[in-house]
Amino acid sequence: MTRRLGMALGFLAAGMAGAAAQGWQPTKPIEFVVTSSPGGGTDNFTRMIQSIIMKYKLIDQPIVVSNKGGGSGAEGYLVSKTAAGDPYKVIFGTNNAYLLPYVAKLGYKFSDLTPVAALALDEFLLWVKADAPYKTAKDYVEAVKAxxxxxxxxxxxxxxxxQTLTSILSTVTGAKFIYVPFQGGGAVGTQLAGGHVNSHTNNPNESIGQWKAGQVRPLCVFSPARLPAGPKVTETAGWADIPTCKEAGIPVERFQMPRTVWLPAGTPPGAAQFYEGVLKKVSETPEWQEYITRTVQTGQFLSGDSLKAFVANDDKLSREVFEREGWIVK
Amino acid sequence: MVARWQAELGMAALLAVIGIVTIIGALEYGVGWSPSGPEPGAFPFYMGIIVLLASVANGLRAALPLLRPGLWAGQAFLKPEQMRLVLGFTLPILGLVVASLMLGLYVGMALYLFGTLVLQNRYPVIKAGLIALTTPFLAYLLIERVFKVAMLKGPLEAFLGL
Amino acid sequence: MDGFSGLLHGFGVALTWHHILLMVIGVLLGILVGVLPGLGAPNGVSLLLPLTFTMDPVAAIILLTSMYWGALFGGSTTSILFNIPGEPSSVATTFDGYPMAQNGRATEALSFAFLSAGFGAIVGVLLITALSGWVTQFALKFSSPEFFGVYFLAFASFVGLSGAPPLKAAVSIALGFSLAAVGMDSVSGSLRLTFGFDVLLAGISFLVAVIGLFGIGELILTIEDGLKLDGIRAKITPRDVLRTAMQMPKHWATLLRSSIVGCWMGITPGGPTAASFMSYGLAKRFSAYRANFGKGEPDGVIAPETADHSAGTSAMLPMMALGLPGSATAAVMLGGLMIWGLNPGPMLFVERPDFVWGLIASMYLGNVVAVVLVLATVPLFASILRIPFAIIGPLIVVVCFIGAYTIAGRPFDLWLALAFGVLGYAFKKLDYPIAPLILAMVIGDKAEDAFRQSMIMSKGSLAIFWSNPLVTSLMLLGLVLLFWPLLGALRQRLRPSRA
Structure with missing residues (x-):
């Protein structure tokens, strides 16, 4: 009897939640919290989405973008803690949402975030200086091993x-590098062009200018399939001409960085679904396609269970590396 | 009156404490020399040491008049009249910060302007009220409407739905 | 791209109505912050900085640099008319400018100030134009050890030139470095000196420090003096200006010497304030009318103004080419460059010639615009200063706190701005130098990163700092400058006597 009543109440509650899911609509201005400083990859990602939402009037309320990139983005994710339950704070980031709490003592936990969606996967390539003697990724790895x-x-x-990718690369191939951390992909690119480092793993977007200028050259892409063919970048080659690392003989199946969107935990039911719906529409616009193509990312809309599965897998993979390298803080 | 040597000593003491805090904070991350160069705490550690040692030296120099009267004789840091002016200016700023954190910057600045103009400078209430109300409004137009930057808001803005 | 064709290209970029409008707005805003005691170029520019985040970098830098020129000119106006330096770098201008104004030669003093300032600025830009083509050849030679060498050099030259008591200068510098270390350490990826406080996670913004140390600190100082604003009525007619302009060639020696001092101090980051003092001292030393200095001698206005502006403009070159700020304002702009997604450094000249040459071309135009506008607006700003400080003071306070909050939207920054304000006031009164603290905050963690990156590259061997001629000469020059004060005798003779 009591059990049946409980069930009935449960159904009722579920029904109401469902109704709320249909009904949740923003009634005041929304803040998009960017977990990088202005000009960073996450910043471009967020402002692109904001401009598409505004162009197609997908949300009636005004949107303010604020950059909280301190502490590798931890400052932005902390909003989930300070604004717990506030559906007007949407947090934009990468996989550092769930990886940062491993490596630094922070004021938020991954459970303080409500997943909304992932819209794109940014690719990683192995780059060397244009005049380096290595023809293939295999050549280079052999040289490093020697x-x-x-x-x-x-x-x-x-x-x-x-650094995670470098660690994975070392483990699977046995090639030991000296990893030198710089500030941002731009600085890393300049260092390679000047011959001060031997290689880097920049995203396509970070090094396209130097590839064009004939200063650096990609060896392989850490993706399960080759990148889509676009217009040629140099005289002779385009993105699709770059072999996958697996083809090139490096057994790293895939390494990609998701561009993710979150809400604080404890937001009203339906808020996450509302934003998910909006983002889904964003990902179907021609402007979004243009952005994905221009920045050579892989457009892939993940939400609900597919997002959970992706996060669980990525989390497991990275955690193994972190444990092996001893990066995890107690 | 605050004498110059007292102010010197107070500042040296404050900086020495900052130095010690820095050293303690740095010790958490290792301050030695690892195979790949200095550890993360090393740099702040030595900076903390410099702040501490130099402040101790500055403090000792400030304390000299206790041993040799007449060295800093008559050197005032703040005369009573100046003290009144400085506190009269700084304390309302403290009020501005506290009010802004509780009520938002717009309300905070309106209260601060009104308060300083009327209570402190005996400015006519109407004129002061006008300045206190137009300034936040102009700031709102410029910052939030023109440049679209979010400002620190409080309960009033929440009530108005801004 | 060499100097001349680059410059032509730059004029193409800079000469649009949109940019000229921004120049006028920037100069006017700059004159405003320059005229107001308490607000100076560094915090004027940092107040404006968050608002440029979404602008195109060329437009943004034109707006900010024009504001800088405006502020430099505005600062001199108040120095001469009210004996209140609106800018730290206009302090030396008060020595002879105010006496000239008191003697009824206000127009002459202002014209001399603006014209020589304009001259100094143009010399600074010419120098930049000549050197930039050459700078690009360095483009790719810079790696972490070289960057460390440059930061080291900057520090060494700066420390050698500050007139503050050495122990106090040491505290300022080390404190600045410590503050810069708060937050995420990019080399190890761990959080330092946050003591578990989430508000410290993002570090301490040097912009907030500037607003507090310069803006609020300066206001408290002004209040303490029981400030009375007794403006001198000034009316400038084109004829007066022309008459003064005719006299300028007579002062060629001072103009030339002061430009050289200014350029040198702008490029080795000594800063405009130090430049103006040094130039005043030299002018006094070499003048035939030495006794007249401090009583209203035109050379006493021309020298600091020329050096101030040539230092201010030439400071843009090391900022862009090496990521090194030659003045506090350049330091703020350096922060801006990175925020707009530009990487200051030799590569900037290769990657973004439109930005670099657009900026350089805008500097010629901006300074001309500034001279014209400042001459036109003198009466207006003189009347603003007749508003009682009782009203202007609190309004400046409000502007400072709005600025402090808009930098990053952190409520905690309001506390920081207040704390830095009180600290700045106490520092000024107790002879702790503030500029080295700011410099340390701006380049502190970069210098540390560069050092530790070098150590990772060399596996812990310091030999990397003399591994090639470039880095070796940088380090050597730095060491020479660091120990320069020990060769004090020469410096003692060059140092100006404080009037």
Whole structure:
């Protein structure tokens, strides 16, 4: 009897939640919190979405974008804690949402975030200087293996995607690099062009200018399939001409960085669904396609269970690296 | 009156404390020399040491008049009249900060302007009220409407739905 | 791209109605912050900075640099008319400018100030134009050890030139470095000196520090003096200006010497304030009318103004080419460059010639616009200063706090601005130098990053700092400058006597 009543109440509650899901609509200005400083990849991602929402009037309320990039973005994710339950704070980031709490003592936990969606996967490539003697990724890895800990791998920041990828690369191939952290992909690119490091793993967007200028050259892409063919970047080659790292003989199946959107935990039911719906529409506009193509990312809309599965997998993979490298803080 | 040597000593003491705090904070991350260069705490550690040592030296120099009267004799840091002016100016700013954090910057600045103009400078209430109301309004137009930057808001703005 | 064709290209970029409008707006805003005691160029520019985040970088830098020129001119106006330096770098202008105004030669003093300032600025820009083509050849030679060498050099030259008591200068510098270390350490990826406080996660913004130290600190100082604003009525007619302009060639020696001093101090980051003092001292030393200095001698206005402006403009070159600020304002702009997604450094000249040359071309135009506008607006600003300080003071306070909040939208920054304000006031009164603290905050963590990156590259060997001629000469020059004060005798003779 009581159990049945409980069930009935449960259904009722679920029904009401469902109604709310249909009904939740913003009634005041929304703040988009960017977990990078102005000009960063996440900043461009957020402002692109904001401009598309405004152009197609997908949300009636005004949107204010604020940059909270301090502490590798931790400052932005902290909003989930300080504004718990506030559906007017939408947080834009990458996989550092769930990876940062491993490597630094922070005031928020991953459980303080409500997942909304991931809209794109940014790709990683292995780059060397244009006049380097290596024809293929395999050549380069063999050269590094022959003289361990003399080749320098540049990357942006520490204990972040670039260093994680470098660590994975070392583990699967046995090639030991000296990892040098710089500030941002732009600085890393300049260092490679000047021959001060031997390689880096910049995103396509970060190094397209230098590839065009004939200063650097990509060896392989850490993606399960080749990048889509676009207009040629140099005289002779375009993105689709770059082999996947697996083709090139490096057994790293994929390494990609999701561009993610979150809400604080404890937001009213339906708020996450509302934003998910809006973002889904954003991802179907021609402007979004243009952005994805221009920045050579992979457009892939993840939400609900597909997002959960992706996060769980990525989390597991990165956690293994963090544990092996001893980066995890207690 | 605050004498010059007292102010010197107070500042040196404050800076020495900051130095010690820095050193303690730096010790958490290792201050040695690892195979790949200095550890993360090393740099702040030595900076903390410099702040501490130099402040101790400055403090000792300030304390000299206690031993040799007449060295800093008559050197005032703040005369009573100046003290009144400085506190009269700084304390309302403290009020501005507290009010802004509780009520938002717009309300905070309106209260601050009205308060300083009327209570402190004996400015006519109507004129002061006008300045206190137009300034936040102009700031709102410029910052939020023209440049679209979010300002620190409080309960009033929430009530008005801004 | 070499100097001349680059410049032509730059004029193409800069000469649009949109940019000229921004120049006028920037100069006017700059004159406003320059005239107001308490608000100076560094915090004027930092107040405007968050508002440029969404602008095109060329337009943004034109707006900010024009504001800088305006502020430099505005600062001199109040120095001469009210004996209140609106800018730290206009302090030396008060020595002879105010006596001239008191003697009824206000127009002459202002014209001399603006014209020589304009001359100094143009010399500074010419120098930049000549050197930039050459700078690009360095483009790719810079890696972490070289960057460290440059930061080291900047510090060494700066420390050698500040007239503050050495122990106090040491505290300022080390404190600045410590403040810069708060937050995420990019080399190790760990959080430092946050003591578990989430508000410290993002570090301490040097912009907030500037607003507090310069803006609020300066206001408290002004209040303490029981400020009385007794303006001198000034009316400038084109004829007066022309008559003064005719006299300028007579002062060629002072103009030339002061430009050289200014350019040198702008490029080795000594800063406009130090430049103006040094130039005043030299002018006094070499003048035939030495006794007249401090009583209203035109050379005493021309020298600091020329040096101030040539230092201010030439400081843009190391800022862009090396990521090194030659003045506090350049330091703020350096922050802006990075925010707009530009990487200051030799590559900037290769990657963004439109930005670099657009800026350089805008500097010629901006300074001409500034001279014209400042001459036109003198009476207006003189009347603003007749508003009682009782009203202007609190309004400046409000502007400072709006600025402090808009930088990053952190409520905690309001507390920081207040704390830095009180600290700045106490520092000024107790002879702790503030400029080295700001410099340390701006380049502190960069210098540390560069050092530690070098150590990672060399596996902990310091030999990397003399591994090639470039880095070796940078380090050597730095060491020479660092120990320069020990060769004090020469410096003692060059140092100006404080009037």
């Amino acid at each position: 003289k361990p800990e003399t080749y320098k791998m540049g990357g942006s920041q520490s204990k972040d995607t670039d």
